[in-house]
Amino acid sequence: MRTYRRNRRKSPPWRALAVVGLILVGGGVVYGLISRRPVNLSLIVGAEFVPEDALMAVSVSTESGQWRRLRNYGTEGSQARFQEGLTQLQDNLLAGSDYRYEEDIAPWVGDRITLAILPPPEIDESTPPEDLRADRANILILPIGNAGRLRSIVAQRQEQSGLEERNYRGVTIYEPEIDDPLSEEAANRPSTLAVVERRFLIVSQESSAVNRAVDAYRDNQSILTIPGYNQAWEALPATDLASLFVNVPDSLATLAEDSTRPLNANALETLETQGLASTIDLENEGIRFHTLSWLNPESETLLDVENSLPPTLVNRFPAATMMVMAGSNFNKLWQDYLQDSQANPFLPINGTWIRSALEQTVGVNLDNELLPWMTGEFALGLIPTARNEETTLPGSLVVMAETGDIEATETLLRRIDRAVVDRYGFEVNVEVEELGQRRLVTWDTRRKGLSVSHGWLSDSVVFFTVGSPVTEQFLPQPELSLARHSEFNDVVPREPDESNGLFFLNLNPTQVGEDGQEQSLDLPLLQLPPEQQEFLDAIEAIGVRVGFQDERSGRYDVFVKIESP
Template sequence: MLKKNKPFLLLTLGATILLIGGGATAYWLLVQRNLSQVNAPAQLIPQDALLTASISTDSEQWEQLSEYGTAETKAALEKQLTQLRNDLLTSNGYNYEKDIQPWLGETAMIAYLSSSSVALPTDTEQAPPSGRSLLPDIIVLPIENPAQAKELLEKANSQKAKSFIERSYKGIRIRETQKSNVRGLSTTVLGRFLVVTNNPKTTERVIETYKGAASVAATPGYIKELSKIGASEPFAQLYLNIPTFSAIAAANSTRAGLPNGALRSQNENLAANQQWQGIAATVTLEREGMHFQGISWLKPNSSQKNAVQNNTSRLPRRLPEETWFMLSGGNLAQFWQDYAQGAESNPLTPIPPVNITAGLQATLGLDLEKDLLPWMGGEFSIALIPASRNALALPENQQSTQLGAGVVFMIQASDRKLAEKSLKQLDEVMATRYQFIVEETKLGRQPLVSWASPLGGVSATHGWLEGNVLFLTLGAPIVNAIVPQPQATLIQNPLFQESVPTKPNPSNGQFFLDVEDTINSSNLNLPQLLSPDQKRLAKAVRAIGVTTAISDERSNRFNLFVQLQKATKPTPSTPTTSPTPTTSPTPTTSPTPTASPTPTASPTPTASPTPTASPTPSASPAPTASPTPSASPTPSASPTPSASPTPSASSSIELERNRNR
């Protein structure tokens, strides 16, 4: 039986994720908690923590993780990890395999607290060095072998006693580093766990939680909901506290231009009014990428309830195989209702509902509630389709060549007569108010209405497909891609089939993005929207797929798959054998910390802890919250954990995973 190595790299998971998965997946990859041990570490984390993440230390999984990404992202991560190893382990005289691995358990947990939950050190020497501001606030390391951990303590006492000071808080001993050129760490041992923090006050909060203060494990729904997303071989699991996230996001948003007192009050109100309690995801590693099983749930006292409608959309079958992007849902009117309902307590709502309704009224003379929503109770989709070269070559389309692709919106009208009335109003507005050329045309036997700007470059077409499905295209000429029904459809596209999960089924929405043909290419002729670092991250991703469903009145489920590139393995270099704790983790089994600071590798995401993601990436807009930045400049990190070169999971396990996805 192969010996398991516990790679020190687990605490740099954040950096790894940013480099292999891109900003959108960064948030999801920081994450895992072994459900068999869910109560223990979570009982040490204060309940108002922003984010908790458990990460496997199984070297076989880390070996598989190291296969993802491009050569560039792998090299960047290697550079970062080498620096971390030198700063945290080697500089303190420790060797991972000899000093840490023998006693470390199977799963470590990290946590980020809200920025206001602990006081920051005033000593400038204790301030976080540049580039390290996103080190975890708390690291919980399971002690699997207390006797070997004690040996490390004895080594620390004899070797570097002058580097630490010891004190006591509520009867629990704490050991802290005393170095002017290194980030200060504070450690204590609570039961069978070594706790490492970057702030003495944080350690005190953990001790208070250990002694009975509210913990993450006591959060309403936490244990119950996470038990629904278990996996046989999870790599990671994450929990995001949505009320805390909402308050932090508000403080960092444009709404924050308020005096401190008013801002504090606003944040408290947002947290109190937030209907959603949490979002969690379990991550498993598969041959072609990373699979996330997720769930979001409402607060127990929430006045909001989900409308349980899972009408799997068939509209993706009407889209051509070459579609680059697609979002579908089961009921547009319900989608809008959920969006409007959650916007008030969501500081990250991209566009306030009132602005949308006012904008439609001002520009098109249409009342969303009266003219549009009454007939929009059916399934819908929006897609981005590349224009064919033949279509772009036509004289009438010459001014559309810069666009490269067109957008098509489809909806199954629940009341066709009302829909046709709205379309006539829209045609009239475009002709009279904006002087567009509006004319009835045909494509084969299909009646169409086209709009053309007198200035050229802007065009649109709308018409009806079988089954009372209305379509509207904008941008490049793509009508011939959907009329008549394409023979090769999106659901037959191998990339779509490999990326978009088939479960949950039935579902109420799907999402697909071909990252290679959109973000990673020049097909769209878009301005430079991404920084060089963000582009590097995106290069590691091939496609992203999501399938969502409403579980019940209180929770939503989703499956997300990130298909990743695989770089050719570089010529193996001589690995260093000491991947990294910061100071001596001196766990003893007693609650009295004889430990000295331990491995604190940081997940150095260059993203802010308050990114944007919604608790349910589904067609129904539950809260848009997310703990990680979209795509933020990433650390120069290096993707190959300096872990043992054990083989990755067997092909039979992978086939079984794919069948269950």
């Protein structure tokens, strides 16, 4: 007999995008620091020194071959930008000191290094003056591979920089002597160093951050004690480049303080996600992320592993499709999005605005008339304009959805048809498809090249298009579906096996022209500032697959295909 549990939900595919956003933001701090031996990274090295309230931690290889390989990815422009960013990051991490990685760190450091970002320390009447100016702090955790070389460098630096020794909980700390902790001199002081058991060197510009690292170690209150942390790494494959951990509740709480959009304090308190762990690897054609997120122990939610279904509507999209996101149960996805957007500044879409826009434009009540029947599979895609179409539009937005109530769906579509006639004077043309006698409805918008249409792909799958005329590309079936296209299959990860959502974006789409040759297509994306645009230009495609690890954790595998010079 099957046992049903309460609060069972599916992990929606849009969360993969949020996860991709976290991975890339976090990955921005891993540029750094180059040098030595090969290593297998599957954990955060020195995690015992990272306080449990750390916002994030990233552990990167010091093997020079990995970084040479990474520098060779992309275009000449993106390579130059990457090197600039790498140099700037190194300067920022070693700010306030004369340290240089190649001269002062590479000769003795171990196989990997860790960077952790800490929130500002709590302040009360007992807070020392030097901590009053402390903001978010970076700490570098460097395993000691050659203690003799380190001793000579520290001795030299101690004399040059005027570092003073002090003992904190049995750990020797070297720090600059500052008369006024709130002065400009204090803000630009050299880094504080701590040597722990001859195994690790801890470095930070904030003396209090070094103390907090020692406290985490001595009191056993590091990220190692976060529920689910160790189990997450056991479920992920090993990596040669980098490992990333994000403390989701503390990170979002800190981001909320800086957000220009007001966030719900209660939503932050009831946030269910505990953490995110990711391993990052280099492959011949790009970068692969294996990521796992898990729920906090207080959450009563259980992910619906038993009823997880792989997305199949991508079979309905033609091979030329530039972008597609597919998943199941849009109704649940929307409810989860509204809940999570109250606590996550990375989710900018305003649900209230969308409700109001639908109501005002076509008189549709989102919650009562649209969401109740959108309980099956859905897919959102961008199909490029066929080469023989006379239109200035680059493509069409296509929505496909499996309905749970055919009558309610048909009633809603007819209501929308009447609304555009009454409100905007559009003409609505109804055709009957020969195959299956299904209705195909098009709107005459009185604008050349703009087509709006809707109809049925099967007895239970409805579609809606806005943009250039593209229905002939997928009705009744595409000649070659996206799911069978080599680019899609090369980019979208095959794992996790129990997937219930995916995302695909082709940033370098092509189409066969009248001369039989492939031609590049313009992707209608917003133009970014030149620095970011050069990185975007180096990316050929992005693929994401979403699924479950178990009832308490979800998997998000991402592959970023990068152009070769």
